[in-house]
Amino acid sequence: AQSVTQPDIHITVSEGASLELRCNYSYGATPYLFWYVQSPGQGLQLLLKYFSGDTLVQGIKGFEAEFKRSQSSFNLRKPSVHWSDAAEYFCAVGRSNTGNQFYFGTGTSLTVIP
């Protein structure tokens, strides 16, 4: 069965520190992988995506993620966190980028302290 696991429910980091949010997936086919960010009371914004090619992908707001097939992981990273990065982050996996087989992880809530 398809699933997405985000092991960390909540993470707190200091402003300026580095960040890594973990995402592991279980998928029977070649996955399409996404990271979305949700600010309080808002919809979701796409940070980055991986379909194929270079396994290190760059996204908006200085985020990057690395696809590791051997580990079934797609961890999100940022070298220096800003206070405005505080939000909920969702990892998602899909069979394609247009189909309805699209699964979200449970999310990781990020708190940034001064």
Added chain:
Amino acid sequence: GAVVSQHPSRVICKSGTSVKIECRSLDFQATTMFWYRQFPKQSLMLMATSNEGSKATYEQGVEKDKFLINHASLTLSTLTVTSAHPEDSSFYICSAHPGQGDGYTFGSGTRLTVV
């Protein structure tokens, strides 16, 4: 970029009444739109797939008679919560795919509170 507009952003209704939520693709056509529900501190759960010109496809456990979906045109899908109960209070989000290389575009969500 592709934009999905969702309206209203917040709505409060009385138990037993119906509420309609609209999802519009502003600069692209969407033959398929998706409706999600998000409970506090939880992830998004796909409720149904809205298909233009045909019946919606509902996920297991979602009551089709309670959550009516209409995909009236290539740019508009509506979700109507009928006979609302307090347990229907939730955050509802729609999404669509602009048909290019990006992932889904999401609306800004609707916070429904049933009192």
